[in-house]
Structure formats: structure tokens, C-alpha cells
Amino acid sequence: MSEKREPFTRRQYLRGASATAAAGLLAGCTDSGDSNGDGNGGNGTTANTGTTNPTTTDSSLTASLAPVGDVTFDGPPESAFVLFPQYADMAVALGHGDAVNSIYVPEMSGTTMNHYYERLDGVSFDWEGLPDPFGNGIQEEQLYNLDSDVHFLDPAYLVTQDNWSVGDAEDIAESVGPWFGNFYSGTHDQPPEQYRDDYEYYTLWELFGRVADVFGERERFEALREIHDDLVATIEADLPPAEERPTAVRVTYSQGTFYTYHLNKPGYWLADTRPLGAHDAFADQDWSSLWGSVGYETMLDADPDVVLHLWGATPNYDMASVREQLRNSDAGGTLSAVENDRVYASGMRYQGPLMNLFQLEMTAKQLYPDVFGEWPDYQDGDHYPEIPADEQLFDRERVASIVTDGA
Incomplete structure (x- = not known):
């Protein structure tokens, strides 16, 4: 890893209590099924509430998510590092798709997203030219070059990747922009051991609500959640x-x-x-x-x-x-x-x-x-x-x- 840089001063970032690091592997690769994953597990606490109301002071925004805790922004992020495409889809849904500056396998993710968006008048995602953070492994130098206001990635997952330590992750958070992601809610698998005491599991729509707090888009989130809840209710009533x-x-x-x-x-x-x-x-x-x-x-x-x-x-x-x-x-x-x-x-x-x-x-x-x-x-x-x-x-x-x- 490259040596530690001096922090930028143009962003405010307040980290809540977060834990420190160890192992886990990516699940869900798409290449001919040649995938690997870690064992099933269930430790960690379940989130009791879907979202928290963002705290606003002047134009600042505060959002909360395990395992990173509270993070405060001086305004809606204008650039957002994304690895897994659910966060890009959240950004699009909240009217901030143009903030996304990277995505996993852009042609696959972006094309698939736009296949759905074709049925939503005026909605699209401009993925061409975006880098794939997994292209050569997640690189510290790339994160500094992208200079993102927020990184939609779980630091507990990040430190399972080659050449990443807790200290490296903290350097990026302090010098560039905070991490804001929760990977292990995807399967309720165990996060790295040092993160387990502070970890919580969220549903997709609870996670979406917390991302909405990052962008200050509570009303958009609530309106979309109502549609989702009605859809699920319709399905469940007719099963x-x-x-x-x-x-x-x-x-x-x-x-x-x-x-x-x-x-x-x-x-x-x-x-x-x-x-x-x-x-x-x-x-x-x-x-x-x-x-x-x-x-x-x-x-x-x-x-x-x-x-x-x-x-x-x-x-x-x-x-x-x-x-x-x-x-x-x-x-x-x-x-x-x-x-x-x-x-x-x-x-x-x-x-x-x-x-x-x-x-x-x-x-x-x-x-x-x-x-x-x-x-x-x-x-x-x-x-x-x-x-x-x-x-x-x-x-x-x-x-x-x-x-x-x-x-």
C-alpha cells in the first residue's frame, strides 16, 4: 500500500464507533459459476429499525450504518465510489445516479440496470467509461485518484481483500471520504471477528433508507418504500x-x-x-x-x-x-x-x-x-x-x- 497521505480538509467526516478487522470472501461471482465463499453464520445483531432520520445542521447530513456508525457530510455527495451495483441502483433511485464513479463489471451491471430502467420513462444509468474496482483488485491508489465524497462499501468486507488492513481503510476514510456499506446483511453470514460486536443486519429496504439519509432524500425513499410495501402485500395476499x-x-x-x-x-x-x-x-x-x-x-x-x-x-x-x-x-x-x-x-x-x-x-x-x-x-x-x-x-x-x- 502506498504511504499515508495528509487528510483533505474539504469534507467533514465524523466516524462513529467502528470495530477492527479480519476475514471473509466475496460471494456471488458471475463467471461461469467459478465462485468461492465463506461459511454460513449467524452472529451479529439484527437492526430493529429501518432507518434513522438524518440529522441536519445547516446543509450537513448525518447518516448511520453498522459497522461504520454515524457519518456526517457537508452536503449530498457529488461523487460516490460503488463496488456492488445495489448501491448504484440506490443512487439512481434517489436521483443521484450521476454521482456514481465506479461499479463492478460496468458492462454487465450497467446494461442490466438499464434493461430494467427501459420501462421507467426518463430513468437511465450512464455506466460507460466507469472503472471496475475489482479489475485489478481494489487499489488504494485508485481510491485516491477517484477522490470520492463517499465509498459505498463495507470496511469489514474491504479488509478481507488482498493488501488491505484496517489502518489502510481508516486512511482512506480520513483522507478521502467515509465508508458506508454493509456487505454481510446480504446473507446474514458472519463479518470478520473483530466487527461482530458492532455489526447489525439490515433488509434491502432498511439499507436503502440509510443510503437515502446520505443524500438527504428521505421523501424519495419513503415514496418508493410505499410502492414496494404495496407490491409485497399484493403478492402475499394472492399466494x-x-x-x-x-x-x-x-x-x-x-x-x-x-x-x-x-x-x-x-x-x-x-x-x-x-x-x-x-x-x-x-x-x-x-x-x-x-x-x-x-x-x-x-x-x-x-x-x-x-x-x-x-x-x-x-x-x-x-x-x-x-x-x-x-x-x-x-x-x-x-x-x-x-x-x-x-x-x-x-x-x-x-x-x-x-x-x-x-x-x-x-x-x-x-x-x-x-x-x-x-x-x-x-x-x-x-x-x-x-x-x-x-x-x-x-x-x-x-x-x-x-x-x-x-x-
């Missing part, structure tokens, strides 16, 4: 009885291996499947990592009614090829989901609030077409399909108006 719900799996398929994920466990990575209440065909599997991997034999034993292919709606996967490989396999061709054309392109786990609205609607139609309307034919590279107005599960015009014009 069939438990005994009539399908069995399903969430997988990523690559070269004869199914990388498997749960549907109904805690964590915001499952914010688009858990509310749907389908029967997880692998619910009893306790993988040693955040996901498992199985072959055709295990998949045939489970024989789910529905296969939700994670990342299938992104440019990283060719779903036509995936379906063809399954059909042409002696074993795969006998899977019920393959025989009944119920292998669906699913979205991203790194979903922010706008993506979550679409992915909830998508998954509802894929799992329960008789209740919520058929999922339209989706071809690789298409935008989110146009849904007839009487079959839409949330109001696109209202969402677009909140994003573009405020609440």
Missing part, C-alpha cells in the same frame, strides 16, 4: 396455499454443474425470492459455503418444478444456450422444468430497490403464472419485457416520477 406452491431452485448452470443457492434464507440477496414463498428443493442442504454445487444426479433427485437461473437476465449468460444444453443432455432433458419450459432467466442478487421491484414482479410471474400472469417470452439481450398494464404488479409511471421529479 396460493403452501401445499399448492411449486418446488423451485435458484441455480447458475455451467458445463454440467449447477451452482445452487437458497430461495428463502435471510439476507437481502434473496429479496426477490423470499417473499414468493416457493418450496426450495434444496432447503435442507447446508453447504459449507454461501452456495453449493451439484450435478445432474442430485438435480434429478430434486426435480424442481421451476428453475430460476441466477444472472440469466444479465449479458453474462446466454440463456438460449443454457436451455439447449439442458435439453440435449440425457439427464437434463428429463428434468420437469426443462420438459415444461420452466427454466427462466432470473436477475442479479446485487439488486437495489428499483431492480428489486422488477425482480419481484418477474419472479412472481415465473413461479405463479396462473395468479400473477404469464411471464412473457424473454430473449437474450432484450430489455425487461413490456407487461400489459392490467398485469403489471406495480406502477411504472409513479416510480419514474419519484426518481425523476422527487416524491
Whole structure:
């Protein structure tokens, strides 16, 4: 790491009590399923409230998030470092998408976001030219060069990366801009040991509310949360009885291996499947990592009614090829989901609030077409399909108006 720089003086930053450091690994890579992850765990406390009201003194804004505590800004951030795209989606939703100055695999993340935004008049994300912080590993020099007002990344996750220490993370926070992120709420996995006493787990929408405090966009957040709550209430009210719900799996398929994920466990990575209440065909599997991997034999034993292919709606996967490989396999061709054309392109786990609205609607139609309307034919590279107005599960015009014009 480069030597410590003198702090900049143009930002005010007040750190709350935060802990110090150790291990953890990235979960949810998208490259042909070649991923790794750390063990499941449950330590840490659960957040009791969705958000905190921002404290405003003159034009300053204060927001709170575990494990960083309270952070104070002298105004809404004009530049925001983003690694995982849920934070970019939050920034767009709050009317501050132009503040984002980096993102994980820009072409994949940005293209996928814009496929959803195509159905929101006036909403888009300009991702071209943004650097990928993971391109060469997260580099201290890049963070100084970007000179961001805020870093939407969990420092507890950062210090699990090569060549990063707690001291390095603190140098960036003091000299450039604060960290503001919570990674381990995605799965309710354990954060590094030294962070556990101060860690809290948030839902996706609780986390979104705290990011809204960073930008001073409480009204936009509340308006969007109302739409989300109405959507979930609509889904839950119309779900069939438990005994009539399908069995399903969430997988990523690559070269004869199914990388498997749960549907109904805690964590915001499952914010688009858990509310749907389908029967997880692998619910009893306790993988040693955040996901498992199985072959055709295990998949045939489970024989789910529905296969939700994670990342299938992104440019990283060719779903036509995936379906063809399954059909042409002696074993795969006998899977019920393959025989009944119920292998669906699913979205991203790194979903922010706008993506979550679409992915909830998508998954509802894929799992329960008789209740919520058929999922339209989706071809690789298409935008989110146009849904007839009487079959839409949330109001696109209202969402677009909140994003573009405020609440």
C-alpha cells in the first residue's frame, strides 16, 4: 500500500464507533459459476429499525450504518465510489445516479440496470467509461485518484481483500471520504471477528433508507418504500396455499454443474425470492459455503418444478444456450422444468430497490403464472419485457416520477 497521505480538509467526516478487522470472501461471482465463499453464520445483531432520520445542521447530513456508525457530510455527495451495483441502483433511485464513479463489471451491471430502467420513462444509468474496482483488485491508489465524497462499501468486507488492513481503510476514510456499506446483511453470514460486536443486519429496504439519509432524500425513499410495501402485500395476499406452491431452485448452470443457492434464507440477496414463498428443493442442504454445487444426479433427485437461473437476465449468460444444453443432455432433458419450459432467466442478487421491484414482479410471474400472469417470452439481450398494464404488479409511471421529479 502506498504511504499515508495528509487528510483533505474539504469534507467533514465524523466516524462513529467502528470495530477492527479480519476475514471473509466475496460471494456471488458471475463467471461461469467459478465462485468461492465463506461459511454460513449467524452472529451479529439484527437492526430493529429501518432507518434513522438524518440529522441536519445547516446543509450537513448525518447518516448511520453498522459497522461504520454515524457519518456526517457537508452536503449530498457529488461523487460516490460503488463496488456492488445495489448501491448504484440506490443512487439512481434517489436521483443521484450521476454521482456514481465506479461499479463492478460496468458492462454487465450497467446494461442490466438499464434493461430494467427501459420501462421507467426518463430513468437511465450512464455506466460507460466507469472503472471496475475489482479489475485489478481494489487499489488504494485508485481510491485516491477517484477522490470520492463517499465509498459505498463495507470496511469489514474491504479488509478481507488482498493488501488491505484496517489502518489502510481508516486512511482512506480520513483522507478521502467515509465508508458506508454493509456487505454481510446480504446473507446474514458472519463479518470478520473483530466487527461482530458492532455489526447489525439490515433488509434491502432498511439499507436503502440509510443510503437515502446520505443524500438527504428521505421523501424519495419513503415514496418508493410505499410502492414496494404495496407490491409485497399484493403478492402475499394472492399466494396460493403452501401445499399448492411449486418446488423451485435458484441455480447458475455451467458445463454440467449447477451452482445452487437458497430461495428463502435471510439476507437481502434473496429479496426477490423470499417473499414468493416457493418450496426450495434444496432447503435442507447446508453447504459449507454461501452456495453449493451439484450435478445432474442430485438435480434429478430434486426435480424442481421451476428453475430460476441466477444472472440469466444479465449479458453474462446466454440463456438460449443454457436451455439447449439442458435439453440435449440425457439427464437434463428429463428434468420437469426443462420438459415444461420452466427454466427462466432470473436477475442479479446485487439488486437495489428499483431492480428489486422488477425482480419481484418477474419472479412472481415465473413461479405463479396462473395468479400473477404469464411471464412473457424473454430473449437474450432484450430489455425487461413490456407487461400489459392490467398485469403489471406495480406502477411504472409513479416510480419514474419519484426518481425523476422527487416524491
